[in-house]
Amino acid sequence: MSLRRRNLMLATAALPLAGRILARPALAQNRRATTLRLVPSTDLVSLDPVFSTALVAVQHGYHVFDTLYGVDSAMRPQPQMAEGASVSDDGRIWSIRLREGLLFHDGAPVRAADCAASLERWSRRDTFGRAYGAAVDRYDTSDDRVLRIHLKRPFPRLLDAIGKPHSAPAFIMPERLARSAPDQPITEMVGSGPYRFLADELDSGNLIAYARFDGYRPREGNPEWTSGGKVAHFERVEWRVIADKATGVSALQQGEVDWVENLPADLEPLVARNSQVKVENGDPLGTELVLRFNHSVAPFNNPRLRRFVMAVVQQVDYLATVTGGKSEDWRECKAMFPCTIPGIEELGRQDFGTLAGNPSRMAEALKATGYAGEKVVVINAADSAAIAPLGLVTAERLRQAGLNVDLQDMDWGTLLQRRLSKAPADQGGWGIYHSTWPSIAIANPVLNTTVRGEGERGWPGWYESAEMERLTAEWLAASDDAARDRLTHEAHALALREVPSLPLGIYFPKTAYRTDLQGVLSGSVRYPWNARRA
Known part of the structure; x- marks a missing residue:
C-alpha cells in the first residue's frame, strides 16, 4: 500500500477522533468569534525568535514582537515601528525616528536604548546581522525617540538588514532582555507586537496561547508581508499542537480549529472535498528543501564526497514525495540560490543528479572520493510533514550509492539539540539533516545561510570559507546592480564547487483554513494580523 493511500485511510479513520481529542471548554461557541485557532507545523521548542531560525519560532516572533522596518510584497524595506530614516551625506550616520506612543507589553515605552540593545544582540546571532554589526561603531540613544547608528564605514543595505522578514528578523525587545547573554535564549516574552504571549497557559506539545495587546498601535495602510497596518481582529490566538497530521486536518474539517498552517499533500484530497475549507499557496516564492552536511567531522569534511552526493540524488524524488506527486506544486532548481528569486540562474545543471541511475559510474566515482566506509548518520525530523520524507529518500539513495547509512528518526525539537553536536558519528554525532528555508530568507549571498562560510559562528554544519565571506562582504559594499550580480555569480560558482x-528543489506549501476566515495574508510564515471572521 502506498504511503499516500495509507495516510488517507488514517485520516478518514481519525475523523471521529478529532472531536474527542480537541473538545474542551476553550473551544465553546461563545469564544469562537473572538479566538483564532491554528495548528502549527511543529511544536514551539524555542521561544526566542532571535536565537532560533526555525520557521515556527519566527512565526511566534511576529505575534509578540515588532521590527523597526518590515518589507512589502516586493521585498522593499518599509517603516514599521519607525516613522522613517535619514542618512548623512557620507553614509555613516543613520537616524531612525520611532513612532509616537509605542509600548511594550509590560507598559513601558519603547525607547531608542531598547532598539540599540536589540539590534546589538540580533547582530551577534544573525548572518546578515553580523555583517551589519561589523560596520557599526556606536549607537546614540540620547533622544528616546531617535536612534542614531554611527558606522565605521557606509553600509548601504542597512534597512534591508534590520527589516529582513525571516530567519531571524531584528525583533525589538526591552533593553533588560536584550542585554542578556547572546549565546543563551531568552524565555521572558515581552515585546511590542500585536499579541501578548500567555506564559501561564503554555502547555508544551499541546497549547501556545496569545492575547491581543490593547496598547498596540498599528500603522495606517494596508498590510503587506511584514509591513503596513497590523490590525489584530481576534482577542485571542491559540496554537493547537497536533502531532498527528490527519487528526489536525480532521479538526479543521469539523470546525474545531480554524487554520492548519501547513497542509500535507497526501491529505489535500480530503480537504478539497469540503466546501467549508479553503486551500491556497502560503508563499508565492516557495520554500526550498535543503540537505545540510556536517563539515566538522568525517565523512562530509571531504568536499569530494559532498559533490558525489550532489551527483547521485535527484531533486524530483524529494519534491514528488513532499507534494504527493503534484508537479504543479514544485519546481526543480539546480542552483544554490532559489530560482524563484529574480536574476538567479541555474548554474548547477551540469552538477545535480548526473550519476543517478548509473551504478557502474556511481561505484567508480565513490571510490575516487576516498570514502572509507564511515558511518553516515542521517538525523530525521519524523514529526514534520515536510521534512520527514526527505531523510527517507536520502537514506535510500545513499545506500544504493554504496554509503554506510544510519537513519535515526526523532522529533524536531530533539533534532535541533542533536545538530549542535560536533562529536563523531559513533559518539552521538551526525552527518546529514534536512531543513526547509523560505526562498526569501536565502535570496542573496549575505542572506543565504545555507552557503555562508562562517564556520563556528554559522549554521550547524559549520561550513567555513574565507573566500565565501570575502565575496559576501564585497557584495554588501557594491554600489550598483551589475557589481552585485557579478559577485552573486562568483559566490554561486564557489558554492557549487564546495557544496x-x-x-x-522548491515546493509551494499549501495552507488551509475555514472559509469564514478572511484577510489571510501570504508570506514566509502565517501572520496573525488582518485575519478576521466573516
Whole structure:
C-alpha cells in the first residue's frame, strides 16, 4: 500500500477522533468569534525568535514582537515601528525616528536604548546581522525617540538588514532582555507586537496561547508581508499542537480549529472535498528543501564526497514525495540560490543528479572520493510533514550509492539539540539533516545561510570559507546592480564547487483554513494580523 493511500485511510479513520481529542471548554461557541485557532507545523521548542531560525519560532516572533522596518510584497524595506530614516551625506550616520506612543507589553515605552540593545544582540546571532554589526561603531540613544547608528564605514543595505522578514528578523525587545547573554535564549516574552504571549497557559506539545495587546498601535495602510497596518481582529490566538497530521486536518474539517498552517499533500484530497475549507499557496516564492552536511567531522569534511552526493540524488524524488506527486506544486532548481528569486540562474545543471541511475559510474566515482566506509548518520525530523520524507529518500539513495547509512528518526525539537553536536558519528554525532528555508530568507549571498562560510559562528554544519565571506562582504559594499550580480555569480560558482549544503528543489506549501476566515495574508510564515471572521 502506498504511503499516500495509507495516510488517507488514517485520516478518514481519525475523523471521529478529532472531536474527542480537541473538545474542551476553550473551544465553546461563545469564544469562537473572538479566538483564532491554528495548528502549527511543529511544536514551539524555542521561544526566542532571535536565537532560533526555525520557521515556527519566527512565526511566534511576529505575534509578540515588532521590527523597526518590515518589507512589502516586493521585498522593499518599509517603516514599521519607525516613522522613517535619514542618512548623512557620507553614509555613516543613520537616524531612525520611532513612532509616537509605542509600548511594550509590560507598559513601558519603547525607547531608542531598547532598539540599540536589540539590534546589538540580533547582530551577534544573525548572518546578515553580523555583517551589519561589523560596520557599526556606536549607537546614540540620547533622544528616546531617535536612534542614531554611527558606522565605521557606509553600509548601504542597512534597512534591508534590520527589516529582513525571516530567519531571524531584528525583533525589538526591552533593553533588560536584550542585554542578556547572546549565546543563551531568552524565555521572558515581552515585546511590542500585536499579541501578548500567555506564559501561564503554555502547555508544551499541546497549547501556545496569545492575547491581543490593547496598547498596540498599528500603522495606517494596508498590510503587506511584514509591513503596513497590523490590525489584530481576534482577542485571542491559540496554537493547537497536533502531532498527528490527519487528526489536525480532521479538526479543521469539523470546525474545531480554524487554520492548519501547513497542509500535507497526501491529505489535500480530503480537504478539497469540503466546501467549508479553503486551500491556497502560503508563499508565492516557495520554500526550498535543503540537505545540510556536517563539515566538522568525517565523512562530509571531504568536499569530494559532498559533490558525489550532489551527483547521485535527484531533486524530483524529494519534491514528488513532499507534494504527493503534484508537479504543479514544485519546481526543480539546480542552483544554490532559489530560482524563484529574480536574476538567479541555474548554474548547477551540469552538477545535480548526473550519476543517478548509473551504478557502474556511481561505484567508480565513490571510490575516487576516498570514502572509507564511515558511518553516515542521517538525523530525521519524523514529526514534520515536510521534512520527514526527505531523510527517507536520502537514506535510500545513499545506500544504493554504496554509503554506510544510519537513519535515526526523532522529533524536531530533539533534532535541533542533536545538530549542535560536533562529536563523531559513533559518539552521538551526525552527518546529514534536512531543513526547509523560505526562498526569501536565502535570496542573496549575505542572506543565504545555507552557503555562508562562517564556520563556528554559522549554521550547524559549520561550513567555513574565507573566500565565501570575502565575496559576501564585497557584495554588501557594491554600489550598483551589475557589481552585485557579478559577485552573486562568483559566490554561486564557489558554492557549487564546495557544496556547503545541497538544495533539493522548491515546493509551494499549501495552507488551509475555514472559509469564514478572511484577510489571510501570504508570506514566509502565517501572520496573525488582518485575519478576521466573516
